Amino acid sequence: MVKIENSKRTILNLAESLLQDRGFNGFSYANISSELGVKNAAIHYHFPSKEDLACAVIQRYRERFKLWINNSRVKDLSPQEKLNWFFKIYDDFRVDNGKVCLVGSLEAEFNSIPDALKKEVEALHREMLVWLQATLKEGREAGVFQFNGEPASKAALIYSSVQGALQMARALGTKKFRDVVEQNKQDVLVA
Amino acid sequence: MVKIENSKRTILNLAESLLQDRGFNGFSYANISSELGVKNAAIHYHFPSKEDLACAVIQRYRERFKLWINNSRVKDLSPQEKLNWFFKIYDDFRVDNGKVCLVGSLEAEFNSIPDALKKEVEALHREMLVWLQATLKEGREAGVFQFNGEPASKAALIYSSVQGALQMARALGTKKFRDVVEQNKQDVLVA
DNA sequence: TATTTTACTTACTAGTTAGTAAGTTGTCAA
DNA sequence: TTGACAACTTACTAACTAGTAAGTAAAATA
Numbered sequence: 001m002v003k004i005e006n007s008k009r010t011i012l013n014l015a016e017s018l019l020q021d022r023g024f025n026g027f028s029y030a031n032i033s034s035e036l037g038v039k040n041a042a043i044h045y046h047f048p049s050k051e052d053l054a055c056a057v058i059q060r061y062r063e064r065f066k067l068w069i070n071n072s073r074v075k076d077l078s079p080q081e082k083l084n085w086f087f088k089i090y091d092d093f094r095v096d097n098g099k100v101c102l103v104g105s106l107e108a109e110f111n112s113i114p115d116a117l118k119k120e121v122e123a124l125h126r127e128m129l130v131w132l133q134a135t136l137k138e139g140r141e142a143g144v145f146q147f148n149g150e151p152a153s154k155a156a157l158i159y160s161s162v163q164g165a166l167q168m169a170r171a172l173g174t175k176k177f178r179d180v181v182e183q184n185k186q187d188v189l190v191a
Numbered sequence: 192m193v194k195i196e197n198s199k200r201t202i203l204n205l206a207e208s209l210l211q212d213r214g215f216n217g218f219s220y221a222n223i224s225s226e227l228g229v230k231n232a233a234i235h236y237h238f239p240s241k242e243d244l245a246c247a248v249i250q251r252y253r254e255r256f257k258l259w260i261n262n263s264r265v266k267d268l269s270p271q272e273k274l275n276w277f278f279k280i281y282d283d284f285r286v287d288n289g290k291v292c293l294v295g296s297l298e299a300e301f302n303s304i305p306d307a308l309k310k311e312v313e314a315l316h317r318e319m320l321v322w323l324q325a326t327l328k329e330g331r332e333a334g335v336f337q338f339n340g341e342p343a344s345k346a347a348l349i350y351s352s353v354q355g356a357l358q359m360a361r362a363l364g365t366k367k368f369r370d371v372v373e374q375n376k377q378d379v380l381v382a
Numbered sequence: 383t384a385t386t387t388t389a390c391t392t393a394c395t396a397g398t399t400a401g402t403a404a405g406t407t408g409t410c411a412a
Numbered sequence: 413t414t415g416a417c418a419a420c421t422t423a424c425t426a427a428c429t430a431g432t433a434a435g436t437a438a439a440a441t442a
Contacts, residue, residue, distance in 0.1 A: 007419080025216035026303035028399065042420055044401065098302055107358035108299030111289055112217035122362040129363075153374040157352050160359055160371050164351030167298035171313040172320075179344040180351050186339040187348075187378055198389080219429065233390055235431065387440075398429065406421070412414085 008046050010036060016057045020099040024054055024106060024113050051114040054106075058120035061102055062127060069131050079139030080189065086132065087181045090166055095174045103128070104163040129155050136188070145188050158184055199237050201227060207248045211290035215245055215297060215304050242305040245297075249311035252293055253318060260322050270330030271380065277323065278372045281357055286365045294319070295354040320346050327379070336379050349375055 014035055018027035029040045029050070036042075047053035068074050074085055090101060106113060106121045113121075133155035139145030147154050165180035205226055209218035220231045220241070227233075238244035259265050265276055281292060297304060297312045304312075324346035330336030338345050356371035 022303040023214070023216065023300050025214065026300055029401090030398080038419095039421055040400085041402080041422080045419065048401080050400065100299060103362075104355065104358060105299055107361050108291060108296055109214050109217055110358070110361040112213040118362065125359065125362050148377040149374055150370075153370040156356065156359065156367055157371045157374040157378075160355030161348050161352035163355035163358065164295065164353070165347065165355075167295060167301070167354065168316065168347065168351055170298050170301040171294075171309065171316050176347050179341075180348045183340055183344040183348040220431090221428080229389095230391055231430085232392080232432080236389065239431080241430065383442100385440100385442075388438085389436100390438100391436075392434085393432100394434100395432080396430100399427080400425105401427105402423100402425080404422085404424100407419090409416105409418080411416085 007036070007038075007042070011043060011046055011053070012057055012060055015053050016061070016102070017099070019054065019057060019102055019105055020094065021097075024050075024109050024117070051116055054113070054117050055120050058102060058106075058117070058124055062120070062124050065124070065127065065131075079135055079142060079144055082135045083139070083185070083188070086135075087162070087184070090162055091178070091181065095166060095169050095177045098170050100166040100170070101163055104167060107163075108167075125159075129159055132159055139188075144190055146190050147188050154188070158188075198227070198229075198233070202234060202237055202244070203248055203251060206244050207252070207293070208290070210245065210248060210293055210296055211285065212288075215241075215300050215308070242307055245304070245308050246311050249293060249297075249308070249315055253311070253315050256315070256318065256322075270326055270333055270335055273326045274330070274376070274379070277326075278353070278375075281353060282369070282372065286357060286360050286368045289361050291357040291361070292354055295358060298354075299358075316350075320350055323350055330379075335381055337381050338379050345379070349379075 011032055014032045015027075018031055021027075022031075029043045032043050033040045043053070047056060074082065077085060094100070103121060103125045106117065107125070110118060110121070129152070133151045136145060136147070136154050136158075137151040140147065140151065161180055161184060165177045168180075169177035202223055205223045206218075209222055212218075213222075220234045223234050224231045234244070238247060265273065268276060285291070294312060294316045297308065298316070301309060301312070320343075324342045327336060327338070327345050327349075328342040331338065331342065352371055352375060356368045359371075360368035
């Protein structure tokens with residue numbers, strides 16, 4: 001018996017990639033098992049239902065995000081650097097590989113995904129917005145950001161635009177995504 | 192034989208609604224036929240493949256959008272009113288019914304939809320951006336809009352943010368969508 | 383009135399889907 | 413050495429999928 005080290009983590013990695021690539025309704029257990037070189041039932045052993053699997057992906061991502069923002073590598077950055085870090089999460093490897101953010105992918109299919117998954121997506125989205133909102137507030141108070149209105153609304157706009165721009169990049173090219181990022185910076189950074 | 196007046200149009204309406212609601216991979220011919228009270232094969236008679244059906248939906252939407260923007264009801268509006276009209280397309284009935292824009296829905300599933308459909312989505316997205324860009328340029332030249340950078344980039348940001356915000360509204364409520372719209376206005380309108 | 387066309391229905395196929403039940407094998411602890 | 417357990421495989425099901433081929437009945441047309 002060939003022992004694959006940490007199958008569970010490998011399955012989660014593949015599922016996360018497939019979610020960003022094809023969405024919840026666009027991938028199957030067969031996609032994962034064939035890639036892993038095992039049978040379908042092996043995936044069901046680790047994650048009984050597709051709902052369990054997708055929820056676990058989001059839960060892991062939520063914990064990862066929490067670790068990131070509480071780590072000094074991000075926590076101690078200036079507001080401008082924090083904003084750049086946020087944009088860079090998506091810019092680095094996702095756009096070039098036609099991936100979108102988990103939140104965007106699942107919210108686009110929101111009306112055809114299981115309820116437990118909806119709750120996970122909602123929680124993740126909320127947590128990311130809270131951080132972005134705090135960063136914008138911090139930057140404005142420090143005099144390095146300027147914008148009208150509430151930090152919460154500005155955070156919602158920036159997040160939505162990144163979410164939409166990742167999807168747009170698939171049809172219109174990655175340059176469009178970077179245009180949106182640059183425009184966001186111009187709209188918020190003090191000249 | 193019960194004659195349904197203009198089945199083809201009714202099928203297109205249902206398909207459009209299902210695309211906005213559940214996405215390309217999230218609906219089936221059975222969803223349409225059961226709603227219409229006919230058999231699956233009846234849908235295939237009008238639209239041989241699912242690809243044909245989805246393409247026809249986008250084609251019709253492209254023509255509709257073209258008619259709208261060339262109609263004096265929109266064409267003769269001021270730049271501010273044009274922008275309001277654009278936001279209102281989505282605000283009116285879509286957000287409240289958990290619908291997202293066709294472009295966003297299909298771009299989220301872009302890696303798992305047929306090639307012909309990809310081309311239609313790309314064309315529609317491009318056409319909408321061209322109009323938005325021209326509107327922003329017109330407004331800035333008229334002194335009623337102000338923003339840094341190229342109208343093309345600002346148009347990409349605004350469109351992306353609306354696309355993302357419609358999706359966000361599903362998980363976090365319609366208020367969030369309206370926050371994004373208001374923030375967009377604040378960011379572009381001359382005080 | 384005869385013929386063609388439109389808009390279907392019936393009946394089917396081949397493939398895919400998530401999910402299950404029962405059996406197998408290597409590993410580890412007692 | 414034995415027994416328990418983890419991590420599978422084999423073999424299956426029931427439901428659903430897009431799509432097709434052949435037949436039917438009403439309506440339009442010639």
